[in-house]
Amino acid sequence: MQAHVTLGGVTKRFPARANGHAVHALGPVDLTIRKGEFFAIVGPSGCGKSTLLDLIAGLLPASDGRVEFEGKPIGSQIPDGIGVVFQEDACFPWLTVRDNVRFGLRTASVDDAQRERRVDEAIAMMGLSEFAGAYPAQLSGGMRQRVCIARTLVAQPRLILLDEPFGALDQQTRLLMGDEVLRLWRETGATVFLITHALDEAAMLADRIGVMSARPGTIIDLVETDWPRERDSRIVERTEFGAITSRLWKRLRDESLKTMSRAPT
Amino acid sequence: MTGEMHRWRNAAVLVVGLCLLWQTAYWIVGDVALRSPWQTLRFTAKLVQTDLFREHVTNTLYAFAIALVIAIGLGLAIGFALGLHRLAAEAAEPMLVALYSIPKITLYPILLLAFGLGMSAKVAFGAIHGIIPVALFTLGAVRGIKPILVKTGRVLKLDSREMVRSILFPAAVPEIFTGVRVGFSLTLIGTVLGEMFAAQHGLGYLLMNAISLYNIDVIMSVTFLLVVFAAGVNAVLLAVDRRLHFR
Amino acid sequence: MRKVTLVQISIVAALVLVLELLCDTGVIDKITMPPPHRIVVDFAKLMVSGKLWPEIGKSMGNVLIAFVIAYVLGIAAGTTLHGYKAVRDTLDPLFATYYAIPVFAFYPLFIVMFGLGDGPQVLIGILLGVVAVIVTILNGLDRVPPVLRKTARIARLTPLATALRVTLPFCAPYLLGAAKLALAYAFIGVIGSEFIMAKNGMGYEIGYAYTNFDNATMYPLILLILLFSIVMNGLLTHWEKVLLERRGIQ
Numbered sequence: 001m002q003a004h005v006t007l008g009g010v011t012k013r014f015p016a017r018a019n020g021h022a023v024h025a026l027g028p029v030d031l032t033i034r035k036g037e038f039f040a041i042v043g044p045s046g047c048g049k050s051t052l053l054d055l056i057a058g059l060l061p062a063s064d065g066r067v068e069f070e071g072k073p074i075g076s077q078i079p080d081g082i083g084v085v086f087q088e089d090a091c092f093p094w095l096t097v098r099d100n101v102r103f104g105l106r107t108a109s110v111d112d113a114q115r116e117r118r119v120d121e122a123i124a125m126m127g128l129s130e131f132a133g134a135y136p137a138q139l140s141g142g143m144r145q146r147v148c149i150a151r152t153l154v155a156q157p158r159l160i161l162l163d164e165p166f167g168a169l170d171q172q173t174r175l176l177m178g179d180e181v182l183r184l185w186r187e188t189g190a191t192v193f194l195i196t197h198a199l200d201e202a203a204m205l206a207d208r209i210g211v212m213s214a215r216p217g218t219i220i221d222l223v224e225t226d227w228p229r230e231r232d233s234r235i236v237e238r239t240e241f242g243a244i245t246s247r248l249w250k251r252l253r254d255e256s257l258k259t260m261s262r263a264p265t
Numbered sequence: 266m267t268g269e270m271h272r273w274r275n276a277a278v279l280v281v282g283l284c285l286l287w288q289t290a291y292w293i294v295g296d297v298a299l300r301s302p303w304q305t306l307r308f309t310a311k312l313v314q315t316d317l318f319r320e321h322v323t324n325t326l327y328a329f330a331i332a333l334v335i336a337i338g339l340g341l342a343i344g345f346a347l348g349l350h351r352l353a354a355e356a357a358e359p360m361l362v363a364l365y366s367i368p369k370i371t372l373y374p375i376l377l378l379a380f381g382l383g384m385s386a387k388v389a390f391g392a393i394h395g396i397i398p399v400a401l402f403t404l405g406a407v408r409g410i411k412p413i414l415v416k417t418g419r420v421l422k423l424d425s426r427e428m429v430r431s432i433l434f435p436a437a438v439p440e441i442f443t444g445v446r447v448g449f450s451l452t453l454i455g456t457v458l459g460e461m462f463a464a465q466h467g468l469g470y471l472l473m474n475a476i477s478l479y480n481i482d483v484i485m486s487v488t489f490l491l492v493v494f495a496a497g498v499n500a501v502l503l504a505v506d507r508r509l510h511f512r
Numbered sequence: 513m514r515k516v517t518l519v520q521i522s523i524v525a526a527l528v529l530v531l532e533l534l535c536d537t538g539v540i541d542k543i544t545m546p547p548p549h550r551i552v553v554d555f556a557k558l559m560v561s562g563k564l565w566p567e568i569g570k571s572m573g574n575v576l577i578a579f580v581i582a583y584v585l586g587i588a589a590g591t592t593l594h595g596y597k598a599v600r601d602t603l604d605p606l607f608a609t610y611y612a613i614p615v616f617a618f619y620p621l622f623i624v625m626f627g628l629g630d631g632p633q634v635l636i637g638i639l640l641g642v643v644a645v646i647v648t649i650l651n652g653l654d655r656v657p658p659v660l661r662k663t664a665r666i667a668r669l670t671p672l673a674t675a676l677r678v679t680l681p682f683c684a685p686y687l688l689g690a691a692k693l694a695l696a697y698a699f700i701g702v703i704g705s706e707f708i709m710a711k712n713g714m715g716y717e718i719g720y721a722y723t724n725f726d727n728a729t730m731y732p733l734i735l736l737i738l739l740f741s742i743v744m745n746g747l748l749t750h751w752e753k754v755l756l757e758r759r760g761i762q
Contacts, residue, residue: 078420078422084420086413088413089413090413090414090416090417092414092436093436094438095435103431106423106427106431107421107423107427155421271601272604275602276605279602279603279606298621298624299621352515353519355516356516356519356523359520359749360520363741363742363746366692366741366745367737367738368699368703368704368737369700370700370703370704370715371703371718371734371737371738373707374718374719374721374722374730374734375734377722378543378544378545378722379544379545447611450612450613453612457617458614458616458704461616461619472617473620473708475620476620476623476624476709484621484624488617488620488621491614492614495614496609496612496613498612499608499609499612500608500609
């Protein structure tokens with residue numbers, strides 16, 4: 001499989017703010033994400049997972065090293081073909097579900113008929129057809145998150161970045177949303193990069209899992225799950241699932257303890 | 266929408282209650298100082314048809330309109346400019362709040378010295394009442410925009426003009442509208458107040474003039490009209506405000 | 513925080529300097545406004561001479577009376593109203609539109625009803641302030657988390673004890689906010705009324721100085737009112753902020 005995203009020696013430092021010190025948030029990180037794979041990152045809080053995602057998305061420039069997407073370095077421009085779903089509710093409260101999703105095609109060059117078709121498809125794909133005319137305030141948290149996913153999908157991205165998208169949802173909804181994401185991954189054929197703090201979620205969803213150390217985060221382990229492409233949440237019943245989560249926790253436990261014993265910043 | 270109906274019913278009960286209070290006060294105090302609601306209504310009907318009244322009302326409305334445009338225009342500009350820069354916003358907000366609490370009528374003599382007696386002073390006085398709430402609310406609105414919405418805009422690769430037009434502005438509108446609503450009321454109060462202190466035209470002048478002539482009918486009618494106008498417009502603006510915030 | 517204060521001080525200093533320049537070069541003529549340094553000198557002279565102390569005292573006294581009555585009435589009315597939802601809902605439209613109404617328009621009416629003494633002025637000050645206090649304290653009481661009330665019940669506190677030891681302490685920032693508003697409105701009401709039609713007091717003196725082109729008296733008086741208003745507001749705001757920060761609210 002060819003490389004879709006390459007990170008070589010990437011570090012990120014944040015300059016000192018008032019009353020603070022400069023923060024070495026991340027790196028050095030060397031990582032290759034293959035085209036079409038489902039890659040997850042787990043790590044203790046504050047290790048720089050979200051910063052890593054921001055770097056890949058082009059939202060932040062790297063302090064050192066290079067980040068490449070489809071062979072081209074990512075500068076300050078956000079590359080074409082990348083979609084991002086955040087943890088917080090990013091729905092525009094003044095637009096209906098349909099208008100929110102349509103917004104995802106704002107900078108795309110499609111004619112009106114094609115636009116409406118793609119919007120309808122994305123809405124249907126996320127099971128929102130019944131609520132297309134509703135406002136986000138009328139929907140539950142899980143449904144609002146689905147609207148954000150639809151808005152990302154409508155642009156047909158080749159790389160989908162998910163920054164703890166289900167963090168705000170309850171466990172049952174999370175498992176079902178996990179199934180949804182797997183389905184979308186198969187149907188769109190996109191590369192998926194997921195950040196999560198839930199080990200079972202990573203173990204269930206991903207082809208490969210990167211384990212990050214405490215701040216400054218580096219990749220300390222890469223776990224291959226060898227799951228078949230046609231999988232869903234019932235994979236948790238397999239014995240290998242337990243082995244994978246144990247391995248993740250074994251690596252993470254010490255790192256998390258390191259984070260907990262640090263004074264609050 | 267029984268919530269809305271409840272509000273209308275409450276408002277109606279309130280109005281009836283106030284009228285009863287008014288009538289009772291009239292019975293106690295008598296013609297020497299008050300007029301009854303009915304008498305006031307009849308006199309008002311006659312008053313609004315006179316040329317004298319028309320002239321003064323036009324004067325007030327004209328001054329008010331200009332003051333309002335200035336207050337909203339400048340207020341929005343200041344609020345936006347400050348809202349977009351963190352340090353400026355943090356520094357300016359307490360200062361604006363301090364300005365908000367000073368009795369602005371103390372500045373009126375200065376305005377009169379600067380602008381002379383007449384329309385410009387009135388307009389300036391009305392405007393300074395309205396400009397601060399508009400600026401403060403706009404400032405708050407811009408700073409209150411959820412960062413995740415801005416981040417979404419960046420991910421969707423919007424340029425700055427698009428960002429302002431399709432994200433920043435719609436997100437800030439509800440709060441800005443509240444500022445405009447408050448600014449509307451305060452500008453009206455400022456304009457009329459200015460007329461009460463030193464003017465030869467306008468409803469405020471009419472009011473003060475009526476005292477020296479001991480013309481209770483005029484006092485009651487003009488007061489009544491001002492209250493009804495101010496409360497009425499504000500009620501409408503409030504309804505719009507509520508709808509905007511419900512989203 | 514300190515950087516912000518620096519910016520604020522520089523802005524004020526810059527404004528004063530600009531004013532000074534405009535006045536000294538004659539862009540703003542002497543009849544309109546004397547230069548800031550002149551105003552400060554006149555201010556000192558006025559304070560030292562004691563000529564207007566009676567007027568200042570009278571106005572401030574009325575402001576204080578209006579403030580106290582508006583505050584006490586407002587808190588009492590607000591806490592009572594909080595328990596009677598039906599009455600509160602009926603009065604809600606009044607509270608919502610109250611500050612749109614030109615309360616000063618009632619001043620002539622009050623003069624006709626009560627005569628030309630201090631009464632109408634204090635009354636306007638009270639009327640302006642009382643609703644702000646009521647609305648603020650209602651807001652505060654609304655926000656008492658049910659879990660705190662439940663805690664009080666489990667601890668078997670009487671209603672009075674609950675109010676004194678749980679609800680009102682919780683609402684302390686709102687009590688302060690209400691005081692700020694009551695004071696500001698008392699000021700506006702009393703001084704404003706003195707401007708429009710009174711025979712004495714600071715507002716009247718400013719108007720009198722204006723008609724007599726007496727900038728040496730007028731500007732110092734205006735400065736005094738501005739200073740007092742800003743200082744009082746600043747002190748109460750600072751206190752309020754300390755309270756809020758202690759609770760982790762920004």
